[in-house]
Amino acid sequence: MFVYAEGQFSPRHIQMNKGSGFRQGLSVAFRLGTELTVAIIIGAVIGYALDRYLGTKPWCLVVGLVMGGVAGCLNVYRIAKGITIDNDNHNPDGY
Amino acid sequence: MENPLHHFELHPIIHLSLMGFDISINKAVIAMWVGLAFVFGLFMLVVKNGVRLIPGKLQITAEIALGFIRDMVEEFIGKEEAHKYFPFIATLFFFVLACNLIGMVPGSYTITSQLVVTGVFAICIFVLTLLIGFLKHGFHFLSILVPPGVPKIMIPIMIPIEIISMIARPVSLSVRLFANMTAGHTILYVLFGLAMSTSLMIGWLPFGFTVAINGLEIAIAFIQAYIFTILTCVYIGDVIHLH
Numbered sequence: 001m002f003v004y005a006e007g008q009f010s011p012r013h014i015q016m017n018k019g020s021g022f023r024q025g026l027s028v029a030f031r032l033g034t035e036l037t038v039a040i041i042i043g044a045v046i047g048y049a050l051d052r053y054l055g056t057k058p059w060c061l062v063v064g065l066v067m068g069g070v071a072g073c074l075n076v077y078r079i080a081k082g083i084t085i086d087n088d089n090h091n092p093d094g095y
Numbered sequence: 096m097e098n099p100l101h102h103f104e105l106h107p108i109i110h111l112s113l114m115g116f117d118i119s120i121n122k123a124v125i126a127m128w129v130g131l132a133f134v135f136g137l138f139m140l141v142v143k144n145g146v147r148l149i150p151g152k153l154q155i156t157a158e159i160a161l162g163f164i165r166d167m168v169e170e171f172i173g174k175e176e177a178h179k180y181f182p183f184i185a186t187l188f189f190f191v192l193a194c195n196l197i198g199m200v201p202g203s204y205t206i207t208s209q210l211v212v213t214g215v216f217a218i219c220i221f222v223l224t225l226l227i228g229f230l231k232h233g234f235h236f237l238s239i240l241v242p243p244g245v246p247k248i249m250i251p252i253m254i255p256i257e258i259i260s261m262i263a264r265p266v267s268l269s270v271r272l273f274a275n276m277t278a279g280h281t282i283l284y285v286l287f288g289l290a291m292s293t294s295l296m297i298g299w300l301p302f303g304f305t306v307a308i309n310g311l312e313i314a315i316a317f318i319q320a321y322i323f324t325i326l327t328c329v330y331i332g333d334v335i336h337l338h
Contacts, residue, residue: 030318030319031271041266043259074260
C-alpha cells in the first residue's frame, strides 16, 4: 500500500523518463516502416486511378509511384528530423 | 491444419437489419461493447468512490494514466489548446487499449484486427483534423500543402507530393494498428497450432514461445494504443500550428 503525503502526489510529478527512451524508440520504429510503404502504395493507387480515368496507361502510374516514393522519403525524413530536434530539446545528455 | 486466419472470421450471432443495412450482432460488436463497458466502468468506479486528496490504488492508476496522456497532449498540441482535445485523446487511448487487451483474452475477439474498425477511427481523425484546420485558419489552411522555404518552381511538384503524404497519414495510422494486431494474433495461433500438433517431446518448445509471444503481445497492445494516440496528437498539432 502506497501512502502519499498531502500535496506530494500529482501525476505531473511522476516522471516516466525511465522507459521513455525505449518507448519512443519503439514508437518511431513502428512508424517509419509503414510510413514509407503506405506513401508509395497511395501514390501508385492515385496514379492507377488517374490512368483508368484519363486513359493514359501507364504514365500516371509511373509518375504516381515516383511521387509516392518521394512523399514517403519526405515523411521519413521529417520524422527523423523531428526526433533529433526532440532529443536536443528534452534530453541534453542524450540516450 | 485449420486456416490460421480462421479466428478473424466473423459470423452473425443475432441477425438484424435496419433499412437494408446489415447490423447483425457478432463477436466483434460484443467485444467492442465489452471494451466500452470496461473503460466506462473503471473510471466510474474511480469517481464513485469519491476523488480523494489522498488517492486509493485505483485512483492512483487512473491519475497516472490520465496525467501521462495530458503530458502527451500538451507536448504535441500546445498548452493553450490542450484542454480542448484532451478528453477526445484520452477516450481514444483507453478505448483502443481496451480493445487491444480484450483481444488477449482467449476466446474473445480483437476488434482492432479489423481494418474496417481502425480505418473508421483513422478517417474520423483525418476529417477532424481537416475540420479543425479549416475552422481555425480558413482558406489559409491550404498553405499546409506548401512547405515553407520551397522555391516557386518546385511548388507544382510539391503540391501532389504533399497531398500524397496527407492521404498517407490516415492510411498508415489504420494499417499500422490493424497489421500489428493481426500479425501478432496469427503468430500466436500458428505457434500454438505447432505446439498442439506435436508430441510433448518437442511440443514444449513452440508452447514456450507462445507464452513469450503472449507477453510481447500485451506490450504491443500498449505500444500500439500509445502510437495511435500520439500520432493523433501530432496530426492535430500539425493543423493547429501551420509550419
